[in-house]
Every structure is written in C-alpha cells, then in structure tokens.
Amino acid sequence: MPDSQPSSRDGASTSDRIPRLPTVTAAEPMARLLRETGRLVEVVRTCIGCRQRADRTTLVRIVAVQGPTAVVVTPDRNGTLPGRGAHLHPTNRCLELAVRRKAFGRALRIEGPLDLDALAALIKSPGPSA
Numbered sequence: 001m002p003d004s005q006p007s008s009r010d011g012a013s014t015s016d017r018i019p020r021l022p023t024v025t026a027a028e029p030m031a032r033l034l035r036e037t038g039r040l041v042e043v044v045r046t047c048i049g050c051r052q053r054a055d056r057t058t059l060v061r062i063v064a065v066q067g068p069t070a071v072v073v074t075p076d077r078n079g080t081l082p083g084r085g086a087h088l089h090p091t092n093r094c095l096e097l098a099v100r101r102k103a104f105g106r107a108l109r110i111e112g113p114l115d116l117d118a119l120a121a122l123i124k125s126p127g128p129s130a
C-alpha cells in the first residue's frame, strides 16, 4: 500500500512554515547612510514650548526678524529664512508655554519686545500649506 504517509502532517506544514520576508523598507539603508553622515540628527528638534523632542516636520521653524519697533518672531514655513531658528509645535498650548517661559528670547538670543502676531496667526488659522 503506497498510502503510508500520515495525512495529518500535510495540513500542519503548509501555512506555518512559509518563511516570512523581513519587512525591511527601502528607506532603512538610506537612514543608516544619513546617520553615518550625521544628517539624520537634523530631523529631530526640540519644541521650545513643551520641550518635547519631535520630528522636524511636525514643528514650525521660527526665526527672529528685526522689525522697526520689535523683533518679529516669524514662522519659517519653507525652512529657508536665514538666521538663528527655533522650533515649536504649531499649537496654542506650545505657544503659550513658550511665551510664559520666555523661550523665544532665549532660543533666538534676542531681548526686548517681541512681535508674535505672525506666529499666532499661523497657529490660530492653520490653513492648507500653500
């Protein structure tokens, strides 16, 4: 009789034994490359409001621009403005925290009156990014 194989082994050895491909994304070798060149460090910034570290893309960069009467805290949505920058979550909570702890002056190395209107306007009406 050729029917010597126990039929129960077949069912157990099919679905469980298929080797799973490791879920390595294509971005990983690139991430390692960036880490070795030191550029990946740039991705994480600290919010000057809540002091949480966050991905740079979730924070808004701000720079100090000297205006006629005050230093204008200017949101730098494209990341292109020159000068010393700081990062903040674009939320009222983090804006308030940053104001209360005078984080703008410290982070941007500025003194005197600050004009936060542009930043506040951005946070209060976060329209679609142009």
Ligand SMILES: [Zn+2]
Pocket (backbone or CB within 6 Å): 047, 048, 049, 050, 051, 052, 088, 089, 094
């Ligand atoms: Zn924050």
